[in-house]
Amino acid sequence: MHTANSPWRKGLRLALSEQNALLENSFHPCHNPAMGKARVVVDARMVGATGHGIGNYVEDLAASLKDKDLPYELVFLLSPECPKASLLRSYEHHISPIKFLSAKEIFLLAPEIKKLKPDLFHSPSFSSLARYDFPVAFTVHDLNHLYFAGNFHKLYYRYLLLPALKKAKAIASVSETAAAEIDLWLRNYGEKRQVRVVPNSIRRLTGASAEATLTTHGLSRKGYFLCLSNPKPHKNTDFLIRAYSQARQENPNLSPLVLSTPGPSGGGILHLGSLPGSAIPALLSEARAFFFPSLYEGFGRPPVEAALAGTLPFAADIPVLREALAGVKEARFLNPTDLDQWVAAFRELGLKSPLPISSASQDWILRSYSLEQVALKADAFYREALAL
Known part of the structure; x- marks a missing residue:
């Protein structure tokens, strides 16, 4: 439970005031091909020693686009707990001390991302920032917090995630059902956006005997x-x-x-x-x-x-x-x-x-649910967000 004076609620109040101060033209312009490959910074701080659904999704993205000839490059923001053997570490990556879905990320993650000079920041979850001046794309997996969580999460979605989605360069989800639900939620607030489907990859698993x-x-x-x-x-x-x-x-x-x-x-x-x-x-x-x-x-x-x-x-x-x-x-x-x-x-x-x-x-x-299907749809998603 989050009390009235908890760090989360204090952070949310500050986030709301800062979010309202954002200007529509505060983003960097779309990538200029003459400048070389665009940099797509992907939040992968949820990837750790134990399984995580969104972490699996990010690793699928990385695997599907590995060694492909693309007009952009992926850069991953990792936590210190990311396994040494993770494929993500074979890409350019940076370790962040800011925990995934912590109150600090709302205010402190954006400056860290900006140092990486992104042409696009991809948040593969509902995790949102209070103030930023770089283009952002989202993968929202579902809206379960609107139905099965408390008032704090409902406020977070309404006053942090929703404004961020309205400004997003591209929005994706992981199934046609979820995409339609997110589309309807946005329409209820007067926002008509295409929500792409960039699916999970399912493949035969290997492990201990x-x-x-x-x-x-x-x-x-x-x-x-x-x-x-x-x-x-x-x-x-x-x-x-x-x-x-x-x-x-x-x-x-x-x-x-x-x-x-x-x-x-x-x-x-x-x-x-x-x-x-x-x-x-x-x-x-x-x-x-x-x-x-x-x-x-x-x-x-x-x-x-x-x-x-x-x-x-x-x-x-x-x-x-x-x-x-x-x-x-x-x-x-x-x-x-x-x-x-x-x-x-x-x-x-x-x-x-x-x-x-x-x-x-x-x-x-x-x-x-092949990696090839993920690659096709992820590539289209990134090209849309980068206006390529």
């Missing part, structure tokens, strides 16, 4: 259900636990439910907490089935990765997950507020094996 990973957590092949999520309310994991617990009362021999959330384990439920990326591939491929009951997503990466690993996903029946899994004919969709449907799914899996994911469905994922 399955045997070592399963042994570490006391699991067996195809002997557990899996949910990779976080404990935020819209992820709906408490609902999933209730459904599983009810099904297990009927069938005490039901395979355990493994979650990547913190909490006490027991009653067939195993909370593993935050997991290293190296453990994810084995956990996905060896699960009996994958469950994703989220009420809201901008894309919904985990069930797509599960399907590519050959594991049947049971996903919430919401438009964005229908879109993300459109070519996976085996995917099962359940109402995320109907407990009986999820109990029935666990009950069914206790009696028979789930369908395997066909090679056709896996090929669709690889085609639809």
Whole structure:
């Protein structure tokens, strides 16, 4: 909770006054080709030792455009926690002491960015600055804070993010569903903008051996259900636990439910907490089935990765997950507020094996979310923002 005198609220009040002082013509002019390659500074401070959805997205961008002949160059702003082996460190990069989504970034990040002489700054999230005089582009993954967060986040979106998007040189999101939602939100404030889709890349994951990973957590092949999520309310994991617990009362021999959330384990439920990326591939491929009951997503990466690993996903029946899994004919969709449907799914899996994911469905994922697709759309996004 943010109190009236917390640093966040004090910072927001200052940000609002400074944001109102910005002039429409305060940006540098568009890149002049005669000056050589344009410099696109990308915020990658969220990339650390543990997985981060937006961090994965930024690393996909970097991988998709690596070694391509482009009229611009990517420069990454990293945190000290960025792994030494990260592809981002093979680009020109600069280490920032300012933490991602901290109050300090609202006021102190812009001068740091300006030192890098950007022709464009790409914020791949809702992270916004109070005052800046360089062109900016955004990737807004979703609007979940407007629905599932407190008043502070609503004020942040209204008085920091919204004005920044109005001035942005280009705006992107990660799915057609999310792009349409952001477009509608902007239109509600009188702003008509094209919101491009620059998707995530989904590819076959590699990591620690399955045997070592399963042994570490006391699991067996195809002997557990899996949910990779976080404990935020819209992820709906408490609902999933209730459904599983009810099904297990009927069938005490039901395979355990493994979650990547913190909490006490027991009653067939195993909370593993935050997991290293190296453990994810084995956990996905060896699960009996994958469950994703989220009420809201901008894309919904985990069930797509599960399907590519050959594991049947049971996903919430919401438009964005229908879109993300459109070519996976085996995917099962359940109402995320109907407990009986999820109990029935666990009950069914206790009696028979789930369908395997066909090679056709896996090929669709690889085609639809390839690095080549990301490169094409990311390049168009940057060219629009740079007026190239």
